[in-house]
Amino acid sequence: EISTDTHHPAAQRHESDTTKQPNKQRIIMNRGNQVQIVPDASTTGALIVRGVSAFARRNKGITFSYLFGILILLLAGSGTKLTYDQQREYNRIMNSIDLEAEYLASNDYYSATQAYRATKGWLPWSCDDLCQRNKKRMDRAKDRLDAIRDEGYARMSDAKATAGLFSEVGVGEVKDSFWEYFQAGKQFAKRQSMWDAMFMGIRGIARGRDESMLEYALKVLLQVLLNFSLGLIMALFVFVFGLWSIVKSYQPDPLTAVLFFICAACAAFAFVATYLLAIYGAAAGGVYGLAKMAEANLRLENGQGRRQRVQYNRPHYE
Numbered sequence: 001e002i003s004t005d006t007h008h009p010a011a012q013r014h015e016s017d018t019t020k021q022p023n024k025q026r027i028i029m030n031r032g033n034q035v036q037i038v039p040d041a042s043t044t045g046a047l048i049v050r051g052v053s054a055f056a057r058r059n060k061g062i063t064f065s066y067l068f069g070i071l072i073l074l075l076a077g078s079g080t081k082l083t084y085d086q087q088r089e090y091n092r093i094m095n096s097i098d099l100e101a102e103y104l105a106s107n108d109y110y111s112a113t114q115a116y117r118a119t120k121g122w123l124p125w126s127c128d129d130l131c132q133r134n135k136k137r138m139d140r141a142k143d144r145l146d147a148i149r150d151e152g153y154a155r156m157s158d159a160k161a162t163a164g165l166f167s168e169v170g171v172g173e174v175k176d177s178f179w180e181y182f183q184a185g186k187q188f189a190k191r192q193s194m195w196d197a198m199f200m201g202i203r204g205i206a207r208g209r210d211e212s213m214l215e216y217a218l219k220v221l222l223q224v225l226l227n228f229s230l231g232l233i234m235a236l237f238v239f240v241f242g243l244w245s246i247v248k249s250y251q252p253d254p255l256t257a258v259l260f261f262i263c264a265a266c267a268a269f270a271f272v273a274t275y276l277l278a279i280y281g282a283a284a285g286g287v288y289g290l291a292k293m294a295e296a297n298l299r300l301e302n303g304q305g306r307r308q309r310v311q312y313n314r315p316h317y318e
Helices: 010-034 042-057 059-077 084-095 097-121 130-162 169-205 214-249 256-312
Strands: none
Touching: 042 059, 042 097, 059 256, 084 130, 084 256, 097 130, 130 169, 169 256
16 A cells, blocks of 8 residues: 655655756756856956955055055145245256266276276286276275265255255156156066066977967966066065155155155055056956856857757657
8 A cells, every 4th residue: 555645754755856856957957058157247346346345454554555645646746846946046056066077087987997907907916016006096086986976966965955855856856766666667577578478488389288379378467467566566665765865865854754755655556556456457357358258159059059959859740
């Protein structure tokens, strides 16, 4: 006798399995109809916003420095303009620097150095009396050149003090210094990326790896991002390291010097970080677009294969 009691545990399990099976088949069919490799743009945007928010909460100091630097970049401008009296005094002091004397002293030092090297010889103890006289002449020329340059730097510092650290002269000098190091960092990244791309291709050919152009392009892209990160971060550190010497040359009071140094360092950090984030965003957007194109092609191929299977399995009637 077969029990037909629906309250029996085995019957309840059988009923629940039969009710869950159509839903399970529907889920599998939906997954088969929609091939998804990468998340949608809305999901990706939500993940990015969540990650940025978490990073900002964990690193409040870096976040504050970045936002403060962005504010400085937007509001700083090119510095305060010099008044008529400041401009006249600045030009008077700068014109008092004897460039002709520095030029003559530099030529004298160069000729004395060449004469000393010509009579020095290869060995350290091979310097005769003529070599010793040339060495003393070279040392006197170097001392004279250093004295003239120190005097010129002192007068230049007095002229900068007349203009002020937050003037267009001070801000312009800091900007020129930053752009010089920034361009040097970019040139380093471009040159290193070119050599890396060439050697990566040579290594792939030498090792006999059968990799596609897409894999090679992704490797080169990652190496380019790494080189730009290293080059620009290194340029930022070198700029900040030399920034204090520029600040001291304007002879400011300690409070003004510290305030200007913090503002300039935060502005440089914000610009470099924004530039790197823009590069990362452009690279990620390109990779995301390629992935979405591959997803669309895979979905199209999957749909064509399914339609072909339906046509092959269609019954024929006479």
